[in-house]
Amino acid sequence: AQSVAQPEDQVKVAEGNPLTVKCTYSVSGNPYLFWYVQYPNRGLQFLLKYITGDNLVKGSYGFEAEFNKSQTSFHLKKPSALVSDSALYFCAVRDQEKGSYIPTFGRGTSLIVHP
Amino acid sequence: SAVISQKPSRDICQRGTSLTIQCQVDSQVTMMFWYRQQPGQSLTLIATANQGSEATYESGFVIDKFPISRPNLTFSTLTVSNMSPEDSSIYLCSVGRNTEAFFGQGTRLTVV
Numbered sequence: 001a002q003s004v005a006q007p008e009d010q011v012k013v014a015e016g017n018p019l020t021v022k023c024t025y026s027v028s029g030n031p032y033l034f035w036y037v038q039y040p041n042r043g044l045q046f047l048l049k050y051i052t053g054d055n056l057v058k059g060s061y062g063f064e065a066e067f068n069k070s071q072t073s074f075h076l077k078k079p080s081a082l083v084s085d086s087a088l089y090f091c092a093v094r095d096q097e098k099g100s101y102i103p104t105f106g107r108g109t110s111l112i113v114h115p
Numbered sequence: 116s117a118v119i120s121q122k123p124s125r126d127i128c129q130r131g132t133s134l135t136i137q138c139q140v141d142s143q144v145t146m147m148f149w150y151r152q153q154p155g156q157s158l159t160l161i162a163t164a165n166q167g168s169e170a171t172y173e174s175g176f177v178i179d180k181f182p183i184s185r186p187n188l189t190f191s192t193l194t195v196s197n198m199s200p201e202d203s204s205i206y207l208c209s210v211g212r213n214t215e216a217f218f219g220q221g222t223r224l225t226v227v
Contacts, residue, residue, distance in 0.1 A: 032214055043121070043207055043220040044158075051214060090157065092216070102148065103216055107157040 002027045004093050006106035013081045013113055021076040021109045023065075023091030033074040034092040034103060035065055044090065050074060061085070081113045117141060121208050121219030128198055128226050135194045136222045138208030143188035149181070152205040152221070161206075164191045198226045 003026045013019045025031055032051055036044040048059025055067040065076045076089060088110050092103035118141040128134050138147060147164040161181055162172045170183040184192045195202050203226045208219040 034215070036218075041125075041223065043119075044218040046215055046217065049215060094214075102160060102163070102211075105158045 002031075002093050002095050002104045004091050004104055004106035006089075006091055006109045008109050009107075010110045010112065013111075015083050015113050015115050016080050019076075019078050019081045019085070019111065019113070021089050021091075021111060023074045023076065023106060024072050025074060025091070025093040026072060027093055027095040029095045029097035031074075032094040032096055032103070033065070033067060034094075035059065035063070035074075035076050036090045036092065036105075038088040038090065038108075040087075047076070047089075081111075083113050083115055086111055086113045116215075117144070117210050117212050117217040119208055119210060119217055119219040121222060123222055124220060125223040126225070128224065130199050130226055132198055133194055133196045134198065134224060135192050136206055136208070138191045138193070138219055140189045140210055144210040144212065145188070146211065147185065147191045148209040148211070148216075149183065149191075149193045150207040150209060150218075152207060154204070158207065161193070164193075195224065198224075200226045202226050 005024045034049045035047040038044050048057050050057050050067045058064045063078050088108045090108050091106040094103040120139045149161040150158040152158050160173050161176045162170045164170045164183050164185040166185045182194045205221045205223050207221045209216050
């Protein structure tokens with residue numbers, strides 16, 4: 001079975017400060033890992049993914065995430081937060097060996113960036 | 116990538132009625148997925164829509180409540196039947212391509 005944990009319901013940061021949104025996962029095989037963002041009244045937008053290779057993955061809007069196999073984590077980061085980054089962020093995992101397109105999503109973390 | 120058009124974007128419905136949500140993809144895909152996102156919660160997979168066969172439902176979801184059509188490789192509908200306030204959610208259509216999942220903008224349903 002595959003699962004994802006996002007331990008924080010909400011993260012608050014000041015604009016210009018670095019942000020981190022945490023994610024840990026569990027899969028029986030090797031993981032595909034994803035981050036999605038959901039703005040109010042919108043669907044999910046893809047931010048970035050880890051498939052293989054470099055543990056540091058860069059994605060849209062200046063976001064990046066680091067895959068840490070020993071800690072089974074895939075935390076989302078941005079060096080300097082913007083107010084417009086305020087949204088709901090979902091981490092997702094899929095087992096590479098399963099061959100299915102169906103990811104398992106975390107419960108989401110609400111990011112609030114204040115001026 | 117994949118461009119997914121979903122409609123309606125939102126609706127307010129009376130309890131006991133049904134609503135059909137449409138999902139159109141810009142290219143052919145084998146499988147389409149329907150998710151529910153209840154207020155303050157994550158995404159829950161309702162079913163996988165396969166072209167030419169019955170949809171595959173996840174535990175806790177049944178065809179009588181959520182009938183799905185998949186008439187061709189670019190289109191699917193999800194009906195929420197005999198609605199109650201507990202069905203108030205965002206419903207999302209999704210497709211998979213090149214290891215990624217792509218989503219429509221969602222349908223925000225409120226049942227009163």
